[in-house]
Amino acid sequence: xxxxxxxxxxxxxxxxxxxxxxxxxxxxxxxxxxxxxxxxxxxxxxxxxxxxxxxxxxxxxxxxxxxxxxxxxxxxxxxxxxxxxxxxxxxxxxxxxxxxxxxxxxxxxxxxxxxxxxxxxxxxxxxxxxxxxxxxxxxxxxxxxxxxxxxxxxxxxxxxxxxxxxxxxxxxxxxxxxxxxxxxxxxxxxxxxxxxxxxxxxxxxxxxxxxxxxxxxxxxxxxxxxxxxxxxxxxxxxxxxxxxxxxxxxxxxxxxxxxxxxxxxxxxxxxxxxxxxxxxxxxxxxxxxxxxxxxxxxxxxxxxxxxxxxxxxxxxxxxxxxxxxxxxxxxxxxxxxxxxxxxxxx
Amino acid sequence: xxxxxxxxxxxxxxxxxxxxxxxxxxxxxxxxxxxxxxxxxxxxxxxxxxxxxxxxxxxxxxxxxxxxxxxxxxxxxxxxxxxxxxxxxxxxxxxxxxxxxxxxxxxxxxxxxxxxxxxxxxxxxxxxxxxxxxxxxxxxxxxxxxxxxxxxxxxxxxxxxxxxxxxxxxxxxxxxxxxxxxxxxxxxxxxxxxxxxxxxxxxxxxxxxxxxxxxxxxxxxxxxxxxxxxxxxxxxxxxxxxxxxxxxxxxxxxxxxxxxxxxxxxxxxxxxxxxxxxxxxxxxxxxxxxxxxxxxxxxxxxxxxxxxxxxxxxxxxxxxxxxxxxxxxxxxxxxxxxxxxxxxxxxxxxxxxxxxxxxxxxxxxxxxxxxxxxxxxxxxxxxxxxxxxxxxxxxxxxxxxxxxxxxxxxxxxxxxxxxxxxxxxxxxxxxxxxxxxxxxxxxxxxxxxxxxxxxxxxxxxxxxxxxxxxxxxxxxxxxxxxxxxxxxxxxxxxxxxxxxxxxxxxxxxxxxxxxxxxxxxxxxxxxxxxxxxx
Numbered sequence: 001x002x003x004x005x006x007x008x009x010x011x012x013x014x015x016x017x018x019x020x021x022x023x024x025x026x027x028x029x030x031x032x033x034x035x036x037x038x039x040x041x042x043x044x045x046x047x048x049x050x051x052x053x054x055x056x057x058x059x060x061x062x063x064x065x066x067x068x069x070x071x072x073x074x075x076x077x078x079x080x081x082x083x084x085x086x087x088x089x090x091x092x093x094x095x096x097x098x099x100x101x102x103x104x105x106x107x108x109x110x111x112x113x114x115x116x117x118x119x120x121x122x123x124x125x126x127x128x129x130x131x132x133x134x135x136x137x138x139x140x141x142x143x144x145x146x147x148x149x150x151x152x153x154x155x156x157x158x159x160x161x162x163x164x165x166x167x168x169x170x171x172x173x174x175x176x177x178x179x180x181x182x183x184x185x186x187x188x189x190x191x192x193x194x195x196x197x198x199x200x201x202x203x204x205x206x207x208x209x210x211x212x213x214x215x216x217x218x219x220x221x222x223x224x225x226x227x228x229x230x231x232x233x234x235x236x237x238x239x240x241x242x243x244x245x246x247x248x249x250x251x252x253x254x255x256x257x258x259x260x261x262x263x264x265x266x267x268x269x270x271x272x273x274x275x276x277x278x279x280x281x282x283x284x285x286x287x288x289x290x291x292x293x294x295x296x297x298x299x300x301x302x303x304x305x306x307x308x309x310x311x312x313x314x315x316x317x318x319x320x321x322x323x324x325x326x327x328x329x330x331x332x333x334x335x336x337x338x339x340x341x342x343x344x345x346x
Numbered sequence: 347x348x349x350x351x352x353x354x355x356x357x358x359x360x361x362x363x364x365x366x367x368x369x370x371x372x373x374x375x376x377x378x379x380x381x382x383x384x385x386x387x388x389x390x391x392x393x394x395x396x397x398x399x400x401x402x403x404x405x406x407x408x409x410x411x412x413x414x415x416x417x418x419x420x421x422x423x424x425x426x427x428x429x430x431x432x433x434x435x436x437x438x439x440x441x442x443x444x445x446x447x448x449x450x451x452x453x454x455x456x457x458x459x460x461x462x463x464x465x466x467x468x469x470x471x472x473x474x475x476x477x478x479x480x481x482x483x484x485x486x487x488x489x490x491x492x493x494x495x496x497x498x499x500x501x502x503x504x505x506x507x508x509x510x511x512x513x514x515x516x517x518x519x520x521x522x523x524x525x526x527x528x529x530x531x532x533x534x535x536x537x538x539x540x541x542x543x544x545x546x547x548x549x550x551x552x553x554x555x556x557x558x559x560x561x562x563x564x565x566x567x568x569x570x571x572x573x574x575x576x577x578x579x580x581x582x583x584x585x586x587x588x589x590x591x592x593x594x595x596x597x598x599x600x601x602x603x604x605x606x607x608x609x610x611x612x613x614x615x616x617x618x619x620x621x622x623x624x625x626x627x628x629x630x631x632x633x634x635x636x637x638x639x640x641x642x643x644x645x646x647x648x649x650x651x652x653x654x655x656x657x658x659x660x661x662x663x664x665x666x667x668x669x670x671x672x673x674x675x676x677x678x679x680x681x682x683x684x685x686x687x688x689x690x691x692x693x694x695x696x697x698x699x700x701x702x703x704x705x706x707x708x709x710x711x712x713x714x715x716x717x718x719x720x721x722x723x724x725x726x727x728x729x730x731x732x733x734x735x736x737x738x739x740x741x742x743x744x745x746x747x748x749x750x751x752x753x754x755x756x757x758x759x760x761x762x763x764x765x766x767x768x769x770x771x772x773x774x775x776x777x778x779x780x781x782x783x784x785x786x787x788x789x790x791x792x793x794x795x796x797x798x799x800x801x802x803x804x805x806x807x808x809x810x811x812x813x814x815x816x817x818x819x820x821x822x823x824x825x826x827x828x829x830x831x832x833x834x835x836x837x838x839x840x841x842x843x844x845x846x847x848x849x850x851x852x853x854x855x856x857x858x859x860x861x862x863x864x865x866x867x868x869x870x871x872x873x874x875x876x877x878x879x880x
Contacts (some may be wrong), residue, residue: 182586
């Protein structure tokens, strides 16, 4: 039986995988096509960004042709796809660098910031949510709900400015703008682009300490929004579980409240929690433009925004493609983890 | 509760790890400048389009001559020790100093100077426009710009113009800096004359050597010990990308940066009260203006343009909106030039405007639109204009946009009113302003003289054009001055389509211990003499 069932199982799996990959490819292609054509109809002129508003017509025309903008749109898109299939995202019209180089430069800064932010958001948000659910209607619950509401609704740039005033200007605990003191800039060789990891690998603990001083405040403020969202969702999921009959059964069996909450109720919300944490992480990776602006953080969000405002569509397309891949990957990872944590989905 | 001590201990550890509060100070031999690098797209001097890149290149490269930052008519020697204008005013000969070396160690020669100017014309990038305005082309570049020997550079003017104007351009435009031709050509790719390489590299002889530029993050340069004027006092200059004005302010107050560019007016005003900070303003050649498109039938009528001129609240705008951005000015020629006439005294006069509109057939006003950059002070000027136009029944909608969108529409001649900024003026010469704002030698759409703002408005006056052309080549300075004054009078009478509101000023905020930081009107601020008095 086993020998007969295995090929059937594998082919079903393979078929599912192929279908999923096809969906991913179509999704990314659609994303690129939409970005490309919307980008081209936007009233933004990359040529003017390059030559300046006082350039004469011959200079303008020369650059217009050099950028290939005199070709029909579908031809331009065709060229883009052809190059993309060869692994070439093109050159940024503004920086002159290959887009891949630019993204590899700015993305690690965002990964570092977003990862710390989501760690903060999850480590604080989940216990707060569980606490609120288990103290429903009481003072603790109200406090958590107010914190969540504030974290969710107060603009992140306001938190950023307040954080800078209090923790940087008044108390001097946090670093200011940027990733590290300029005195330490360039002291550590970039291996991963993640300054904390690079400085630790190099044994440059002073740089590590300085980088930590700089990243803590923006990461916590960025994580505040995720924390609020995760706390609210955790509370809601937990309340739903705590009303289930199996929880009453567990209590009747004489299990401690801690066991009931963490081993029974919490375990059953893990799958849902994973999904929201994964999506929150994706949003953070997509770029925290406002926090990056306030803290002059040289990350992906500010790169994408400035490219968009200058009409640098090669850079924008590269960024959008990466965002698409991030979300698709996170969804796939969340799906895979569903199967780990929830036996019913296997 | 049992866990509280461990939580507190963890917090204490985190605080001690991060550090105790202390007022930071930048190193005494480094200058740290906070500024927006959003428009810093290339370091190539031939393609420089913004003041940021002009300032950076002025410190990486040398030019033949320089303008004194205080007495801006005074041309000072730089790479050229002396120069002479031919009697027929059709050529200028420069004698270059000996012993100057590029950062690469290559000797700097007149051949490098000639090659650098020829390169600008051959590449035909942004800054070629000004040279093309003097009649230089890619075709005549090699015959009109020549180096007969290593120390002599001869520039022959293809068209009659005022040689002073060309010398001013050589002193103020970064397109005229001298590049290390050998180094650039060693990095040439596909006949691009080193354009790709120079986007993120330099080949200069200036007081600072470029180290690294991480776009939208940081740009670093260190002093050039072999600099011909002597090594600068600062060991390093760092430019940090910061767009948020309040962050700049906090970092200045904490002493983490030395100089801040591009701060908002409320923050600049707040910094003026800080005894450790100095606020410096420098006048630029550009003006803030209200431009009307004469292509639009309404504005083709002189009386309507005159009515709009009377519907601008010059006093209100300059007192409330323009502090730290500009100063009161209503003429197309920059404030402070010998040729500039006294202010004409335009003021908000609603009854006069209503009368003019009625005479023009618009007793109840009309509908129009104002295109404007969404940043201050442009949007504030537009909002003020919108409200004062309404007083005469003109219903104007404000269309905010990026510089790209606003000036793009202006270059396409598809606008009605624009609140903008421009007008040349890098050279302290009336022709620079008039050529940019007023001159329009060919009003046809197909002429596409997009670099002339006069053409963009479709305003043409053959009389004014002729006078500008005549003044440009007039050898007698007194007669030339009188002609430029006549142009302003004519522009006043004919009610030009571009009405200046304010002369641009740039504000820089810096620590009090910084010495010799003198903002230059042409943005070529030199850091070679800057130091910190501590």
